[in-house]
Amino acid sequence: MCIQNKKNALLRSCTVMGVGSSSHSESHWDSLQQEVERARTKGLDGSDLEDMGSARDEVCRLRRLLDEIGHAALLTRANQSKAPPRTLQRQFSSVIKTTSTNVMMTSSDSESVSAATLRIIHINDVYELENLSRFATLVKESSVGFEHVIVTLSGDFLGPSVLSALDGGKGMVDVLNAVGVTHVCFGNHENDVPYKAQLKRVNQFKGKWINSNMRGFDVDLPTHDVIEVKSRDGAHMRRVGLLGLMLHSPTIHRRGAFGGAVPSMTPVNETAQRMARELVESGAVDAVVPLTHQDMADDVILSKSGKGCNFPVILGAHDHDLMIKSPEHDSGCLVVKVGSDAYKTAIIDVTWATNETPASEYTVEMSMLDVCDYTKDMEVESVSFNALRPVRELKEAVMLRTSQMRPSLSSIQGRTKQTTMGTLLTSALRDAMRADVCLLNAGGIRGNATYEHEFTYFDLKNEIAFTTYMVVVAMTGREVASAVKESRSKLPMADGGFLQLDGRCEVAGDDTPEKMQELIVVAGSSLELEREYLVATDYLLLTGLNNNPTLKKYGDEHPEIMENKDACSLSKPTLVQYFAKNLIRAMGGLEEIDLDHDGIVTEEEVEEALKRLYADKDGDGKISVEEAMTAPTSVPNLVVNAVMDVVEDMTVKAERREVLVLPKV
Numbered sequence: 209m210c211i212q213n214k215k216n217a218l219l220r221s222c223t224v225m226g227v228g229s230s231s232h233s234e235s236h237w238d239s240l241q242q243e244v245e246r247a248r249t250k251g252l253d254g255s256d257l258e259d260m261g262s263a264r265d266e267v268c269r270l271r272r273l274l275d276e277i278g279h280a281a282l283l284t285r286a287n288q289s290k291a292p293p294r295t296l297q298r299q300f301s302s303v304i305k306t307t308s309t310n311v312m313m314t315s316s317d318s319e320s321v322s323a324a325t326l327r328i329i330h331i332n333d334v335y336e337l338e339n340l341s342r343f344a345t346l347v348k349e350s351s352v353g354f355e356h357v358i359v360t361l362s363g364d365f366l367g368p369s370v371l372s373a374l375d376g377g378k379g380m381v382d383v384l385n386a387v388g389v390t391h392v393c394f395g396n397h398e399n400d401v402p403y404k405a406q407l408k409r410v411n412q413f414k415g416k417w418i419n420s421n422m423r424g425f426d427v428d429l430p431t432h433d434v435i436e437v438k439s440r441d442g443a444h445m446r447r448v449g450l451l452g453l454m455l456h457s458p459t460i461h462r463r464g465a466f467g468g469a470v471p472s473m474t475p476v477n478e479t480a481q482r483m484a485r486e487l488v489e490s491g492a493v494d495a496v497v498p499l500t501h502q503d504m505a506d507d508v509i510l511s512k513s514g515k516g517c518n519f520p521v522i523l524g525a526h527d528h529d530l531m532i533k534s535p536e537h538d539s540g541c542l543v544v545k546v547g548s549d550a551y552k553t554a555i556i557d558v559t560w561a562t563n564e565t566p567a568s569e570y571t572v573e574m575s576m577l578d579v580c581d582y583t584k585d586m587e588v589e590s591v592s593f594n595a596l597r598p599v600r601e602l603k604e605a606v607m608l609r610t611s612q613m614r615p616s617l618s619s620i621q622g623r624t625k626q627t628t629m630g631t632l633l634t635s636a637l638r639d640a641m642r643a644d645v646c647l648l649n650a651g652g653i654r655g656n657a658t659y660e661h662e663f664t665y666f667d668l669k670n671e672i673a674f675t676t677y678m679v680v681v682a683m684t685g686r687e688v689a690s691a692v693k694e695s696r697s698k699l700p701m702a703d704g705g706f707l708q709l710d711g712r713c714e715v716a717g718d719d720t721p722e723k724m725q726e727l728i729v730v731a732g733s734s735l736e737l738e739r740e741y742l743v744a745t746d747y748l749l750l751t752g753l754n755n756n757p758t759l760k761k762y763g764d765e766h767p768e769i770m771e772n773k774d775a776c777s778l779s780k781p782t783l784v785q786y787f788a789k790n791l792i793r794a795m796g797g798l799e800e801i802d803l804d805h806d807g808i809v810t811e812e813e814v815e816e817a818l819k820r821l822y823a824d825k826d827g828d829g830k831i832s833v834e835e836a837m838t839a840p841t842s843v844p845n846l847v848v849n850a851v852m853d854v855v856e857d858m859t860v861k862a863e864r865r866e867v868l869v870l871p872k873v
């Protein structure tokens with residue numbers, strides 16, 4: 209079997225036995241594990257960045273040490289079962305033999321036909337599709353020989369990502385369905401997509417979407433699921449209950465989140481304990497596995513719920529670090545979180561040895577696997593490839609060719625100096641909004657990248673990551689100059705409030721902070737202190753964002769502007785329109801686009817003109833043989849639509865959208 213060759217697949221190689229065993233490697237592992245915890249806590253709590261860095265290095269070093277010890281599975285026994293240490297699963301025992309120096313097994317192959325085992329393959333917090341086709345292979349290979357396998361994802365998968373912002377999480381759920389994820393629960397980021405999209409995703413998902421503690425959600429989702437697990441000889445059957453719970457914190461959910469269902473939420477731990485006791489006491493299940501989306505500290509509390517609840521393992525999420533809490537130190541149950549984006553996965557086997565084994569005496573074994581060690585499942589890969597089409601379109605949607613630009617188009621170090629990206633975006637907004645000057649805070653321009661060849665729609669989304677409301681206000685030269693000075697007062701320290709200026713502004717120089725703070729040219733001519741300028745800027749700066757005293761004071765003194773947020777323009781669509789106008793100019797204007805000269809510009813003609821423009825890579829107005837050979841066969845709809853929107857504005861709208869009449873010259 210393929211898995212036999214995956215020595216590296218086992219991230220965490222350890223065996224923790226129950227009470228009473230005391231081998232050297234075990235105590236060594238214990239102390240290492242504690243050290244890892246300490247280092248991690250230090251990293252999480254430390255406010256000092258350097259401290260965090262060294263703590264992380266320490267965690268890495270310790271993890272490597274753990275690997276070197278060479279044990280292969282975390283074997284834990286719930287509720288201090290007196291059963292002898294159990295054989296590790298066949299698949300893993302082969303790995304153990306090849307990697308371990310000190311394996312604790314009583315026999316090499318005593319997998320009993322009378323044992324009932326549920327295999328759980330767990331991931332959490334998956335935002336990107338990248339690793340899911342490999343994960344699908346892992347699921348297939350790890351399911352071989354196991355009759356009862358569930359694949360769990362404890363929330364946070366509908367967002368945030370570039371794709372989910374475009375498709376509302378549809379592509380992700382398509383891929384999860386293709387992988388065969390069987391159980392999910394809500395995470396707080398499921399609310400990153402609009403409520404209507406949430407409802408669609410819930411219906412689209414083919415597994416069970418468990419909702420134990422937000423019963424006000426509009427779709428009537430199951431409060432729990434029950435899995436029947438049979439032994440190989442068929443004589444022994446167990447039932448495992450599954451719960452799905454999302455944290456309820458006043459700060460984490462936006463008002464109106466989940467269609468207004470948040471007030472109906474009940475606390476995770478209370479709900480889990482109550483439901484588990486009910487299910488266990490009534491005999492409906494032998495044990496309960498909660499899928500939780502909450503902080504580790506709360507999971508640890510839940511893990512100590514005790515015998516009445518029969519939690520073999522808590523399948524956690526929300527924390528993006530790799531976190532495993534072994535039950536050995538404090539008698540709680542195992543808590544597993546595998547980081548984010550399915551780089552790692554945990555395989556957990558919950559087993560009852562025989563028909564006679566009491567319900568609470570299950571054994572739990574866990575292995576951590578590296579998803580990167582598996583090949584891609586091509587079926588899932590193709591679902592994922594199709595799902596990502598809108599993102600590819602964004603990346604192919606060239607808004608501006610930048611190869612001729614000197615210095616290069618770049619947003620790097622925008623918090624300490626004027627960048628070419630800052631100049632480009634502010635100049636575009638200034639013109640689009642018909643202002644004299646444009647000021648944008650560096651913190652709102654976030655790409656931190658250089659664009660040597662082209663600037664795409666995708667890049668624009670990265671640069672202007674937040675929704676920015678732009679407003680045009682009248683300010684004196686004195687106010688503009690002091691706002692610029694104050695925004696750069698922390699130099700040479702970096703500051704998100706550093707104002708980027710449009711291309712018709714100039715400061716005294718760029719070699720000292722003093723010169724960079726001194727505005728001398730505005731709107732292409734010398735600064736006039738008493739003159740009124742029309743200033744385009746981010747509405748939030750006038751409300752106090754970045755603590756610019758002049759801008760804040762202006763906002764306080766002009767409540768009429770501040771109350772009229774609806775009148776603001778959104779920066780991104782404004783910029784897209786601006787770039788589309790530029791493209792039309794670059795294509796030679798409407799007359800050139802109108803190939804058949806019938807006075808009507810069609811979508812097809814726009815597409816053809818864009819193809820010619822994109823083909824002309826060196827921008828000399830001619831298509832060389834070389835350029836023709838690499839010319840694009842299609843152009844993204846996004847760009848065609850953006851251009852058509854502008855064409856529409858420039859022309860008299862005809863009956864059909866795609867047919868437009870040119871204005872009389």
Ligand SMILES: [Zn+2]
Nearest residue numbers: 364395396526
């Ligand atoms: Zn979360």
